Amino acid sequence: MMEKKRSDCPALPPGWKKEEVIRKSGLSAGKSDVYYYSPSGKKFRSKPQLSRYLGNEVDLGCFDFRTGKIAPGKLQKNKQRLRHDPLGLAKGGKPDLNTALPIRQTASIFKQPVTMVTSHPGNKVKADLQRANEQPRQLFWERRLKGLQPSDVTEEVLRTMDLPRGLQGLGPDSGADTLLSAIASALHMSSTPITGQTTAAAEKNPAIWLNASQPLCRAFTVTDEQIRQQELKVHQARRSLEEALLADGLARSAENSREETA
DNA sequence: AGATTCGGCGT
DNA sequence: ACGCCGAATCT
Numbered sequence A: 001m002m003e004k005k006r007s008d009c010p011a012l013p014p015g016w017k018k019e020e021v022i023r024k025s026g027l028s029a030g031k032s033d034v035y036y037y038s039p040s041g042k043k044f045r046s047k048p049q050l051s052r053y054l055g056n057e058v059d060l061g062c063f064d065f066r067t068g069k070i071a072p073g074k075l076q077k078n079k080q081r082l083r084h085d086p087l088g089l090a091k092g093g094k095p096d097l098n099t100a101l102p103i104r105q106t107a108s109i110f111k112q113p114v115t116m117v118t119s120h121p122g123n124k125v126k127a128d129l130q131r132a133n134e135q136p137r138q139l140f141w142e143r144r145l146k147g148l149q150p151s152d153v154t155e156e157v158l159r160t161m162d163l164p165r166g167l168q169g170l171g172p173d174s175g176a177d178t179l180l181s182a183i184a185s186a187l188h189m190s191s192t193p194i195t196g197q198t199t200a201a202a203e204k205n206p207a208i209w210l211n212a213s214q215p216l217c218r219a220f221t222v223t224d225e226q227i228r229q230q231e232l233k234v235h236q237a238r239r240s241l242e243e244a245l246l247a248d249g250l251a252r253s254a255e256n257s258r259e260e261t262a
Numbered sequence B: 001a002g003a004t005t006c007g008g009c010g011t
Numbered sequence C: 001a002c003g004c005c006g007a008a009t010c011t
Helices: A047-054 A072-082 A141-145 A176-189 A224-261
Strands: A017-022 A032-037
16 A cells, blocks of 8 residues: 655645645656645545635635645736726636635725624624724725626626715715725724715815825715615615525535535 | 546636 | 546556
């Protein structure tokens, strides 16, 4: 029996082993296959398979399956993509590695926990609201959000969201789409109330008078009625998400059992 | 049956 | 050129 040399893999959680097997015959002789073994001994033979199993425990985004190391060369690609296809959803529909837990993949750039809808209490919701609030930001960084649109997996653009009148953009790129993204981002990233730009001076010269901790938006007020309507929308959206997660979970377990019993 | 191995499709 | 995975082959 050939002793398989399984080596520890530092880029993975403790207990994971990596193995490389050289092909010794056939047209592909000399090539090699790489396998990983979980601490429990399950064998993995591709990055997607590994990613499905690890979920968000480990970000495999820049993990090189063949070498077993973190590949720093991937950042270039991501930046390039940010221009017109920020999330890589546009086409080709990558299997989207790391899809196990719901991550808010909106304009708000940084991954955050999101409400997990279950029938049980004890949900963790935005547990760390005081994180990373004091990061330096570009003035008018919101313009990077221009043109972002919600779409489903078939690439069809979903209905656009309507903002209430009374919300008005400010500064360069003060279009409605940028405004929506800017406000959404502000709500995600700030733990203080979002008021818009309250000084009238920001109107005339935003570059000087801008309150950088507020979105590029004129000051506004929100009515109780608007809040009620929004609560309704959120409830409906959560139901949709719950159904989607359920369906996804079923598909995932179906695939897992298919692999196990294959 | 499970494990191993190479082919070959798709990118 | 290579990742991924089906399936033939082996034990």
